[in-house]
Amino acid sequence: DVKVTQSSRYLVKRTGEKVFLECVQDMDHENMFWYRQDPGLGLRLIYFSYDVKMKEKGDIPEGYSVSREKKERFSLILESASTNQTSMYLCASSLGQENIQYFGAGTRLSVL
Amino acid sequence: QKEVEQDPGPLSVPEGAIVSLNCTYSNSAFQYFMWYRQYSRKGPELLMYTYSSGNKEDGRFTAQVDKSSKYISLFIRDSQPSDSATYLCAMSARGNNRLAFGKGNQVVVIP
Numbered sequence: 249d250v251k252v253t254q255s256s257r258y259l260v261k262r263t264g265e266k267v268f269l270e271c272v273q274d275m276d277h278e279n280m281f282w283y284r285q286d287p288g289l290g291l292r293l294i295y296f297s298y299d300v301k302m303k304e305k306g307d308i309p310e311g312y313s314v315s316r317e318k319k320e321r322f323s324l325i326l327e328s329a330s331t332n333q334t335s336m337y338l339c340a341s342s343l344g345q346e347n348i349q350y351f352g353a354g355t356r357l358s359v360l
Numbered sequence: 361q362k363e364v365e366q367d368p369g370p371l372s373v374p375e376g377a378i379v380s381l382n383c384t385y386s387n388s389a390f391q392y393f394m395w396y397r398q399y400s401r402k403g404p405e406l407l408m409y410t411y412s413s414g415n416k417e418d419g420r421f422t423a424q425v426d427k428s429s430k431y432i433s434l435f436i437r438d439s440q441p442s443d444s445a446t447y448l449c450a451m452s453a454r455g456n457n458r459l460a461f462g463k464g465n466q467v468v469v470i471p
Contacts, residue, residue, distance in 0.1 A: 279457050288368075290448075290462070290464060291448070291461045293458065298457055345392075345454055346392045346409070347456065347457060347458070348392070351405070352403050354402065
């Protein structure tokens, strides 16, 4: 079974803090993704990566950056957290042209 | 026009009923179609995957794709309270790394 592991289920941070969200997959997938999910807005793509050290902006990259130094690990960074970044963050990975994505359990981030 | 339209519901049904969910889309290049199930405060899990048009059945679940109408459906037979969740449709075109998602449809199965 594909396993995508997100480092934290719940996080509480202060405005202005630097926040790291970590994601690890164990299936040697090429592609990895970061989404945020908000009520009424659905899943929105923040960034994705199709290879080590490669990244592409999604639909809402502002205020976020990413890092992929190893194939299995994809990190989302909030340089200076703001209250409007309070959300559920989901990591996913996929392989192949079908792009079937497998998700982690999610990190619920609250920025106070 | 949004790429993928999905009625958010919520949809409440009695236990044992058939649940019918659907999505419409505008991009004729989509070839890969998925349904995900998401329980409250959890990540989406892949439920069904279909390539191109046709039907696929897995236990109580049936996925249908009608590419001519740009319409996909998910049917849940003999629904159970454990089927209470949000169901998201997703689709992609060949060679495209991105998935287009519907906003999700909340289903409540009442015992």
